Every structure is written in structure tokens, then in C-alpha cells.
Amino acid sequence: MALSAFFSKLKSGLSRSASKLTESITATFTKRKLDDEALEELEEQLIAADLGPAVAAKVIKSFRSTRFGKEVTSEEIRETLAAEIAKILAPVAQPLVVDPAKKPYVILMTGVNGAGKTTTIGKLAARYKEAGLTSVLAAGDTFRAAAVEQLQVWGARSGVEVVTAPANTDPASLAHDALSRAQKIGADVLLIDTAGRLHNKTALMEELRKIIRVIRKLDPTAPHATLLTLDATTGQNAVTQVGIFKEMVDLSGLIVTKLDGSARGGIVVALAEKFSLPIHAVGTGEQIADLREFDAGEFAKALVGEA
Secondary structure, eight states: OOHHHHHHHHHHHTHHHHHHHHHHHHHHOSSEEOOHHHHHHHHHHHHHTTOOHHHHHHHHHHHHHHHTTSEEOHHHHHHHHHHHHHHHHGGGBOOOOOOTTSSSEEEEEEOOTTSSHHHHHHHHHHHHHHTTOOEEEEOOOTTOHHHHHHHHHHHHHHTOEEEOOSTTOOHHHHHHHHHHHHHHHTOSEEEEOOOOOGGGHHHHHHHHHHHHHHHTTTOTTOOSEEEEEEEGGGTTHHHHHHHHHHHHSOOOEEEEEOTTSOSOTTHHHHHHHHHOOOEEEEEOSSSGGGEEEOOHHHHHHHHTTOO
């Protein structure tokens, strides 16, 4: 998918976020002096768009220092807002780079069930194959047959080996076998799927930590990346999820999915401000080409409805 087509899909996906925000901005700032009352209204609109209080306060501070007392139009507000959002997002827009010195490069994928984690693993494997890298997938959510089957479908589609085990096998044992297999065949990347059952946080925390302990018996430096897959449609709940998973493991980055159907795209900005974790990629659909590296400027424009 060409970049312009992807941007169109991203903009379309964020249109509900954008329309909600731009409609309120247009109603407030047809042409108006940017005084205290106007700034207060704008701050409320930004918070309502899931940008969060901290981001809203930062944006308002910038407007106050540069445009206070001046007459502004809704177009000027949107342009300035896009620039401010891009400024916040730029430091976290970092592609996931596979280090060839670490072979296999082990990526531990975390996230709650339904966030698109298994699909994202399949897309990453397909992209790595296109780049000439060999991958192995580990079906580590051994207690959920649907997750194993879904990973096998992606493996077959991409021509990538999937290591599985009988139902209810210890996930750490499966991860150990998968890493051993990846080392044996000289794979470039190992992607490990994991469970996402947050209703029992203590058990999940121990499960993830055990996986890490066990794979480090084979490679003391693994995992080389620990990623959290987030469903953008959950809005502010995504902030809670990042906090919980950060307690469990040393997260190295985020992948945000389902931006094609979200009216809550502003949450990406709130996450960047609060956690400063790299956002490696965003997803806008089910196809392989629907996963792209995160671009701060592109996202900011789409979020405020800019062309």
C-alpha cells in the first residue's frame, strides 16, 4: 500500500476523532480573540478528545505564549494544534529495528486479549520476510486454542514456521523450545505470543516473568524488545493497560492497533506524553499492508482533520 493510500486510510479511520474535535473547534473559533475564556473552552475540547489533561495543558500553554489576545480562525487553531501534537509525538515515533548482531532477535509480544496482538505478530513476520529476514513464531498463549490457530493461519499465509505445543502447556517451556528452534535454524527473528488475561494480574505477571527467566537460559540478553499491543478504541483504558504491563515487564515500545475504527485516536498523544515509550507502528486494518511505522506529523494532521 502506497504511503498516500495508508495516510488516506489513517485519516479516514481517525475521522471520527477529527470530526468531533474539529466540529467543536469550528463552533468555538469561527473568528475569535484568544482570551482566557476561549483557551478554557479549547482545553475542555482537547480533554474530551482523549488527549488527556497533561497534553491539553501543554498545548494551551503554547497557545497562551504565542497567540494570546490575537484573533484566530478555526483553521489557524487546527494548524497550530497539529504542529503542537506532532512536537509531542516526534520523540516517540521510532521504528522497531532488528539488530543483526542479536540472532535471533527476540521480540516478546504482550497485550490484552482482543487488542490485535496475534494479528500484529503475523503482520510483522510477513514484513520481515519481505525484507529478507527469516522468522519463527511461538504460539505462547497455550491456554487459548483460538490464538494458536490464528497464529498458524498467519504462519501459513506468510510461509513462516510456527512452534506450538499441546493445549495448556507451560508457556515458558514453549518459549524455550521456540528459541532453541530459532537458534538451530539460524532465524533472524523470534516473535513470542503471550496470554493477555488481565483478570488475574498476578498469575499473568508470573507467567511473563517466567518466560523471560527461561529464555535467558539460552540467551542472557533476551528478549531484545518487549512490546505492548494496544487497541486504540479503548481510549483512556489504554493508559491503565500500559501502567499494568509496565509493572509486569520492562516494556520497550508500543504498537497501536484498530485506528481504522477509532473515535479515540487522541489517546496516542496522551500515551506519548505520560510514558514516553517508543511507538513503533500503528495498524489500520486486517491486511499486512495495514501496519505501518508511526509517523508523528502524519498522525497529528490526520487527528485534527488536516489535509
